[in-house]
Amino acid sequence: MTMRLRTLDGGQTAVTDERFDALRTAFHGPLITPDDPAYDETRALHNGMFDRHPGLIARCSGAADVIDAVNLARERDLLVAVRGGGHGIAGHSSCDDAMMIDLSAMRGVWVNPAERLVRVQGGATWGDVDREAQVFGLAVPGGVVSTTGVAGLTLGGGLGWLHRKYGLTCDNLVAAEIVTADGGLLRATETEHEDLFWALRGGGGNFGVVTAFEFQAHPVGPIVMYGAAMYAAADAEEILPAWRDWTGGLPDEVTSRAMFWSMPASPLLPPEVHNRDVFIVGAVYAGPPEDATTILRKVGRFGTPLADLSGPRPFRDVQRLLDWMFPKGELLSYWKSVTVRDLGDDVLRMVLRRGLDRPHPTTLVHVPQMGGAVRRLGPQDTAFGDRSAAYIVSIDGNWTDPADTQADMQWVRDAFDEVNALPSACGTYLNFSSEMDVDAAGRQTAFGENLDRLGRVKQAYDPENRFRLNNNIRPAGYRS
Structure with a gap:
């Protein structure tokens, strides 16, 4: 039987049994096809919006497997999706009939405590x-959900609690090992392939398959002071401005966020918030946790909380x-999402109105605080771009019934358009x-003055735009 896989131009190409058998002989990880018993479990992504059926899943065990998969893609001009943790909200890591290069079995972590690497x-x-x-007692600044993949978060920027x-x-990345479109394995640092290293810090998965990251770590924990209070959503008209004013004077050691959500009747939650909009x-x-007792006390005193879960906790x-x-x-x-330079009253009114009128209990209106160390780098120091934002307004549409999809997606778009039209809007995360597929205006909004340079780096390392299933940056001069 001859396998047929999707090509870059949207057509299909044949991969003969002989070629596939040769790949299987060399490959250390499994090569999973649609008739494999493990196929459905392996192809699943975190976002239930996407039910995609790749033609071949190359589940890599290391860099050598990745090189072989990329070489096959180049040889047959295959469309390639790359999956790290599979957590990406846009579903870029899979595509019908394409080849998925799957790194999800490559989960090794090694710590050098002496150098904090x-x-x-x-x-x-x-x-x-x-x-x-x-x-x-070390941590790398990462996300706020532990199942999030390191690769996607890092390459797109990466914000969390630190x-x-x-x-x-991406600011804490000190080296990356990457398989580029020609099948070469490169090490990118401040002094090796400097242009590529610059682009990897915020430019997304455009430049190849990163098989390993090396990060600078920092002393954190094992116990940190955590502030978390749940208020009745109806009280947010008073609490939201008070939170805004409080965050304006915080030291860099504190990272805060606020959100509208609805709590289920879960045994993991206090009974006072069961089935409540919060x-x-x-x-x-x-x-040190002892230094934070006073400053985080305010978290539970903006009003009368339904529940205050604040206190010292293990960072994990x-x-x-x-x-x-x-x-x-x-x-x-x-x-x-929209990045904003400040939370003026116009932004707060929009957040409040949308937060109190969410179409589904699992939909969030989420406002992470930015600033601090994020602003200490210039906009051209990494590919991440504009660092002037003080906050992000993220409209996180989530629901469970496919029949609600069109209406809920439109609600998110309308809310996004509303905040994006405000004077303090300055970009997107x-x-x-x-x-x-981010359009030209979206790319410009996200990358700003860095976009042209990113296009030149793309041209140098992926001139055929083989790695295009991402927040795609076209190679300089690319017309297809």
């Missing part, structure tokens, strides 16, 4: 990193507190974007 394979999640690094103290995830204020202090537990709210495959999700 952490080496991470390309399929690892932040839970993998936290588990190993916290043995030494970014105001230690910068974005406004949540959260914060983490990236320093903080990183996992939201996991249960994002079960793999159970939510259909469509997100869009692509890791919180569900668009499969």
Whole structure:
């Protein structure tokens, strides 16, 4: 039997039994086809919106497998999707009939405590990193859900509970090993392939398959002071402005976020919030817990909370507190975000109105705080782009019934358009974007003055735009 896979031009090409057998002989990981018993489980993505059927899943065990998969893609001109943790909200990591290069079995983490360096394979999640690094009281700034993949978060920027103290995830990247479109394995650092290293810090998966990351780690935990209070959503008209004013004077050690959500009747939650619409204020202090008692006390005093969960916690537990709210495959999700320079009254009115009128209990209106160390780098120091934002307004549409999809997606788009039209809007955070194909205006908004340089780096390392299933940056001069 001859396997037929999708090509870059949208057609199909044949991969003969002989060629496939040769690949299987060399490959150390499994090559999974649609008739394999493990196919359906392996192809599943975190976002239940996407039920895609790749023609071949190359589940790599290491860089050599990735090189062989990329060489096959180049030889047969295959369309390629690359999956790290599979958590990406836009579903870029899979495509019908294409070849998926799957790194999800490559989850090794190695810690050098003397130099505070952490080496991470390309399929690892932040839970993998936290588990190993916290043995030494270290952490790399990562996400707020432990099942999030390291690769996607890093390449797109990366914010969580530590970014105001230690910068974005991409700011803490010191080296990357990457298989480029020609099948070569390169090491990119400040002094090796400097242009590629610059582009990897915020430019997304445009430039190849990153098989390993090396990060600078920082002393965090194992116990941190965590602030979390749940208020009745109806009280947010008073609490939201008070939270805004409080965050304006915080030291960089504190990273805070606020969100509208609805709590189920879960045994993991206090009974007082069961089946309630809530406004949540959260914060983490990236320093000795005893130094944070006074400053985080305010989290539970903006009003009268339904529940105040604040207190000292293991950092690993903080990183996992939201996991249960994002079960793999159970939510259909469509997100869009706007970065804003300040939370003026016009932004607050929009956040309040949309937060109180969400179409589904699992939909969030989410406002992470930025600033601090994020602003200490210039807009051209990394590919991430504009760092002037003080906050992000993220419209995180989640629902469970496919019949609601069109209406809920439109609600997200309308809310996005509303905040994006406000004077303080200054960009977008692509890791919180569900668009499969970002248009020219979206790329310009996301990357700003860095876009032209990114196009030149793309031309140097992927001139045929082979790695295009991402927030795609076209190679300079590319017309297809």
